[in-house]
Amino acid sequence: MSQRTPCPSTVEINEVAPRDGLQIEARFVPTEEKIRWIDALSTTGLRRIEATSFTSPKAIPNLCDAADVVMGIQRRTGVDISVLVPNLKGTERALACQVDEINLVMSASDSHGLANLRMTPEQSLEQFAAIVDACQDSGVFINASLSTAFGCPFEGDVPETRVLRLVEQLIALGIQGITLCDTTGMANPVQVKHLCDAVLERWPQTPFTLHFHNTRGMGLANALAAWQAGITRFDASLGGLGGCPFAPGASGNVCTEDLVHMFAAMDVDTGVDLDALLEVAATLPTLIGHEVPGQVVKAGKSTRRYAMPER
Amino acid sequence: MSQRTPCPSTVEINEVAPRDGLQIEARFVPTEEKIRWIDALSTTGLRRIEATSFTSPKAIPNLCDAADVVMGIQRRTGVDISVLVPNLKGTERALACQVDEINLVMSASDSHGLANLRMTPEQSLEQFAAIVDACQDSGVFINASLSTAFGCPFEGDVPETRVLRLVEQLIALGIQGITLCDTTGMANPVQVKHLCDAVLERWPQTPFTLHFHNTRGMGLANALAAWQAGITRFDASLGGLGGCPFAPGASGNVCTEDLVHMFAAMDVDTGVDLDALLEVAATLPTLIGHEVPGQVVKAGKSTRRYAMPER
Numbered sequence: 196m197s198q199r200t201p202c203p204s205t206v207e208i209n210e211v212a213p214r215d216g217l218q219i220e221a222r223f224v225p226t227e228e229k230i231r232w233i234d235a236l237s238t239t240g241l242r243r244i245e246a247t248s249f250t251s252p253k254a255i256p257n258l259c260d261a262a263d264v265v266m267g268i269q270r271r272t273g274v275d276i277s278v279l280v281p282n283l284k285g286t287e288r289a290l291a292c293q294v295d296e297i298n299l300v301m302s303a304s305d306s307h308g309l310a311n312l313r314m315t316p317e318q319s320l321e322q323f324a325a326i327v328d329a330c331q332d333s334g335v336f337i338n339a340s341l342s343t344a345f346g347c348p349f350e351g352d353v354p355e356t357r358v359l360r361l362v363e364q365l366i367a368l369g370i371q372g373i374t375l376c377d378t379t380g381m382a383n384p385v386q387v388k389h390l391c392d393a394v395l396e397r398w399p400q401t402p403f404t405l406h407f408h409n410t411r412g413m414g415l416a417n418a419l420a421a422w423q424a425g426i427t428r429f430d431a432s433l434g435g436l437g438g439c440p441f442a443p444g445a446s447g448n449v450c451t452e453d454l455v456h457m458f459a460a461m462d463v464d465t466g467v468d469l470d471a472l473l474e475v476a477a478t479l480p481t482l483i484g485h486e487v488p489g490q491v492v493k494a495g496k497s498t499r500r501y502a503m504p505e506r
Numbered sequence: 507m508s509q510r511t512p513c514p515s516t517v518e519i520n521e522v523a524p525r526d527g528l529q530i531e532a533r534f535v536p537t538e539e540k541i542r543w544i545d546a547l548s549t550t551g552l553r554r555i556e557a558t559s560f561t562s563p564k565a566i567p568n569l570c571d572a573a574d575v576v577m578g579i580q581r582r583t584g585v586d587i588s589v590l591v592p593n594l595k596g597t598e599r600a601l602a603c604q605v606d607e608i609n610l611v612m613s614a615s616d617s618h619g620l621a622n623l624r625m626t627p628e629q630s631l632e633q634f635a636a637i638v639d640a641c642q643d644s645g646v647f648i649n650a651s652l653s654t655a656f657g658c659p660f661e662g663d664v665p666e667t668r669v670l671r672l673v674e675q676l677i678a679l680g681i682q683g684i685t686l687c688d689t690t691g692m693a694n695p696v697q698v699k700h701l702c703d704a705v706l707e708r709w710p711q712t713p714f715t716l717h718f719h720n721t722r723g724m725g726l727a728n729a730l731a732a733w734q735a736g737i738t739r740f741d742a743s744l745g746g747l748g749g750c751p752f753a754p755g756a757s758g759n760v761c762t763e764d765l766v767h768m769f770a771a772m773d774v775d776t777g778v779d780l781d782a783l784l785e786v787a788a789t790l791p792t793l794i795g796h797e798v799p800g801q802v803v804k805a806g807k808s809t810r811r812y813a814m815p816e817r
Binding site: 502 | 811
């Protein structure tokens with residue numbers, strides 16, 4: 196059994212902007228630009244990139260070029276390419292592109308599952324069983340993201356017991372990694388610590404990833420609480436791209452460069468070259484056509500020095 | 507000796523927007539509007555309001571009406587009115603207005619002290635001795651804010667030993683409360699926890715306040731770390747007003763309503779009526795003429811519920 200270590204000295208960052216960030220953008224980012232962007236990201240030391248979603252082009256027009264993107268990018272040793280798959284058909288398309296990892300998605304709450312995926316959690320689990328079967332012998336890593344694990348925007352509290360039961364069912368199905376998602380930024384640090392403690396205690400061998408949004412400003416505080424519990428894998432989105440369509444003006448996903456910066460300041464190794472990452476982050480406003488919420492790209496790193504003002 | 511309690515169940519919020527927030531605003535907020543605003547804030551359950559600064563009108567034109575503001579506001583039981591004083595003259599003006607608390611300010615680093623106050627830390631301490639003398643028998647509470655306690659934008663790291671020595675000297679002078687300020691958002695949670703542990707261990711009887719900026723997105727994470735160490739007093743600025751003139755586009759002070767929201771979500775009692783506070787926060791863009799960084803006022807509280815989308 197692996198030993199749980201609170202406040203781990205190394206963590207892994209999974210960059211989700213090309214999928215979770217782009218899916219709600221108004222402007223279509225041309226396939227060539229997506230490829231150049233992902234190639235730039237894959238040289239920064241990020242451990243994993245969620246490159247796109249093999250979903251219906253009608254559902255998410257911005258990601259209609261999923262196969263072209265995955266086949267177009269440079270594959271680098273040490274950088275896993277993950278893609279979101281919504282169903283069996285998407286899984287087959289993803290496997291044909293030789294991705295390293297597929298990310299299934301379901302909701303912990305009935306109403307969010309019905310609103311977002313037209314499926315209850317039970318229906319999602321049934322579908323996952325078929326997907327796991329289809330992946331036999333493919334060698335692909337199967338991750339599942341559990342949305343609304345910290346609360347549902349329609350029905351409110353999602354009991355921890357319910358989340359734990361769903362995690363148990365996912366593991367029983369043969370899912371290898373699980374991402375606990377604070378889909379609409381409802382989590383708080385005490386709640387995060389409690390749930391992370393619970394899953395790490397019960398399933399010390401399962402790689403758990405935490406996915407936070409900064410909707411109410413608590414993104415980094417929640418990441419801190421998860422890290423204090425011993426979590427070593429974090430989703431994050433360059434520039435803080437992405438977010439919740441229900442909260443106009445609110446921040447999106449936790450910002451990759453701000454998260455990497457916090458870990459670096461705390462002497463926690465992410466493997467990421469922060470300067471290189473900040474250079475890519477600085478290209479975002481041109482790529483997507485608007486400013487983004489990331490702070491460090493505007494303020495500079497905390498090690499930045501200023502000249503004394505002239506008198 | 508008082509018992510130190512990590513993760514305290516109650517905390518106090520000191521609202522600094524009328525002073526720290528307004529001082530860098532381009533537009534002068536008319537005295538009447540300041541008074542209405544502070545009066546509104548003082549009904550929300552905030553424990554303390556830093557209402558203005560008795561500084562030179564030439565240095566900070568926005569706060570040229572300090573005495574009129576303090577004499578014009580309604581004084582409420584349970585809400586201490588604090589003001590910043592830069593020198594003995596400011597102290598005398600403040601005492602004439604019957605404030606509850608004066609807040610002296612000095613830098614932990616030489617270069618920031620010289621750039622910001624034209625004084626080294628040693629010169630500041632000398633001046634403080636004279637101010638403490640002048641306050642004998644006034645009954646006013648004397649607080650000192652220690653700027654750059656977590657790093658200096660000019661000289662970089664500020665050793666913890668230096669901060670601890672300055673705290674010791676302040677207490678020896680008769681300063682009653684001390685605010686440790688992350689003036690330009692350089693602190694990280696591990697550093698915060700370490701310094702807070704150190705001061706609470708050595709001076710369990712002294713009220714320590716923590717003052718964070720969200721310059722690099724870590725404001726709430728740092729507040730969380732301080733709270734975990736046992737800190738019960740926090741500066742915050744409505745809307746996240748304020749900030750660092752060196753970092754254009756970066757966030758300012760940690761946002762009061764976002765901080766209160768995080769504590770409320772963690773079941774920590776701030777005494778603040780969050781809904782009432784959010785109502786006041788919503789008036790800020792009109793008061794100061796631009797948008798502010800606060801997140802919860804845009805996203806709503808994490809308990810907010812949405813109707814299921816129509817099919």
